[in-house]
Amino acid sequence: MRQTTHEVTTELDDRAILVSLVTQEQKRQDAYDPEYSLAELIALAETAQVEVLGTLTQNKEYADSKWFIGKGKAEELKEMLQENGANTAIFDQELSGAQVRNLETYLDVKIIDRTQLILDIFAQRARTREGIIQVELAQLSYLLPRLSGHGKNLSRLGGGIGTRGPGETKLETDRRHIRDRIAELKRQLAETVRHRTLHRERRKKSGVFQVALVGYTNAGKSTLLRQLTAADVYVENQLFATLDPTSRQLKLPSGVEIVLTDTVGFIQNLPHDLVAAFRATLEEANEADLILHVVDSSTEMMPIQMRVVDQVLEELGAHGKDRVTVFNKVDLLSPSQADMLTTEGEFLRVSAFHEADLKRLVDTLEAHLAGDSKTYRIPADKGDMISLVYRVGEVLENGVDGDDMLMTVRVNSKEYDKIGYMLAAYDQSQHAQGDRGENTEHV
Template sequence: MKRATHEVTPDAQERAVLVSLVTQQLKREEYYDPEYSLAELIRLAETAGVEVLDTLTQSKEYADSKWFIGKGKAEELKQRLEETGANTAIFDQELSGAQVRNLEMYLDVKIIDRTQLILDIFAGRAKTREGIIQVELAQLSYLLPRLSGHGKNLSRLGGGIGTRGPGESKLETDRRHIRNRIDELKRQLSEVVRHRSLHRERRKKTGVFQVALVGYTNAGKSTLLKQLTQADVFVENQLFATLDPTSRTLKLPAGKEIVVTDTVGFIQNLPHDLVAAFRATLEEANEADLILHVVDSSSEMMSIQMKVVDQVLEELGAHGKDRVTIFNKIDLCPPEQTDMLTAEGEYLRVSAYREEDLVRIKELLESKLMGDNRTFRIPAEKGDVISLVYRVGEVLENGVEGGDMLFKVRVNNKEFDKIGYMLAAYESARQASGHAEGETTDHV
């Protein structure tokens, strides 16, 4: 076959051959499926605006330290690149700087790995100051130890994937300059984290119930937020359509308002540098009163996606939070498949586009917010505690007995503890001032 040659021009679209190496170690990993991982890499490449021309898979006991896929397979890859006219090779696994340098010199095309591709997509989606800082920090942290392996990438005309975000000029400077830039970004990010923590503290003090939507990328979290709150939220059927966290107020049937936050989607092999940089954003899940784990019921790899989300939540320390699984997109599933959707703990099967399902979600949130029926005995002079009862709970009955007010209230455990703490503090003050001991609270 005659080999075609294609000159790379500034306006050339990225045309890529995708490469996957399946090692014995990967085969032993619980969440890894080579075919699904490669299919996901294709979607990631298309999301980044790359035209995928071909795929190549290699099985080896372990990665080759010089060529990653081995010299023989590298020769086959070179032939594929020339035959298809591709100007980029994208690898499904992370490469070292030396491997990038060796492959780039031999193949004479741009070399990108899965981590860099994901970082590039994030760079294109970041819109807020926080998002831009986090992406640049993740990119620089990833590229710093690999600078020697990206020489031709950075000088190659055309820009495109692998060069967005920090930009070529920053990455071509010496390591000391990049380390200084990383230190500056960390300082800026710590300031952002401080502001975000203050906002969270304010929300806690007001007693607002907080819900975090988490899930695999493209599970429908943004759609669910938009349908529930009628918010102006960007929705698109693509990976990582939402990058920056979005919080909206949701009014429940009984009139109470809660805050719902849509977080960045998770994915297999989410880059560690990205998880570290986005920890401030992902902390929204850790600080929430309730996590809604949104699942794409129509995905063939649903079980793997759910395990990946569990793994990331565990890394964040949010694995033990109160959680409800929302099996979304059931309108895309056959009835027999829908009937088999179950999860540990509470779960709902819904379509974000069905009004009756949205009502069911709101009713579930209300039951989580309002909690159980409790009875409180509160001294009549404690107006601040009585005010708190009306603010955080649903007063079902009230009356007077002696000098105390009796309330039957529907309230969740968190708010119940808050009321109990105030009453305990009041009782301690009473005893310290010489009043007789008495029952100040009776809860059922």
């Protein structure tokens, strides 16, 4: 299948033909749709500021070990590149170093695969030090085993001061430098992860209820975060508009404050090197008390996108977390289409721009936070504990009994465990239990 455009412009440096190979193995995968995957590749290319001049699709039983696509299709691709004045070929699947080298030599253009394209977009989006480190680590981890396939110049002998050695080639020098750089980046990332872990532990001890927004890229997570918390976050109708995670506080009607965290969007065939590098960031979902799975209900590929998110959450070990599915963008559907949106478990149908829908979402968060009422006996001079109780629960009643405060609080079981963790830090033997009732926790 061959498609080309009729107008060729030269405003962008990268002018590409996109190539997709559909194998029998891919056809057997439930979460794979070749037409949608190619359409998504076009969107990725445009996001990376690449001018798309045409597409080429081949159906084949399996990938060719030398050319990836068949030799005849490679000849057809060469003709397309020359006819359209393209200088890049972007493949919808991941290529080996040998395949890149062979195609680059035969086609005489830059060869990029889906993984490299996504990594390039992430490199453009990274703003924080952590994001920049994670992207560079993913890029180098991807490049190292494929180094021999990226440019003839990499195999030439090194020259100039600092590169001379007993027969050391530039390729070997590049490999050594990349390994050293990977080791340094991993060291820096480990330090960043350590700080992030400390922040998580502080949040746990403070008893703040944590909610993670997860979902396919461009599902509207950042828009929801901005509408709910007035957060100053970048919002745009494009893939991976935001990369670095953003956490903001949300005050519920009961007065309790919770933390909402917007995570990086998922996508089909999310590069493994990227998942590994961003694991510390993605694990915000794993550490959350509740996951809001934000779904773009306006796209025909909604079922595939939902399965992709499920797969990534399972890989992260967060599949069993409490979850609410939020079908977003219902304002783009007809009422009958919106009524058909359903899934297993708890779900909501919302538009991030409708105040009533946002209120229902906040009420849902409040319901997950609420739980059984407990009565706590806390020494009146323990202001930090009293403050904690107000933060994590709804204080229904309080009173004074001697030197202690009696506080009846509605709190869910998870928050009760957090308060219990803090209570255990005090010496319970200082207080006589007396007749305090079966539902009274004391310090």
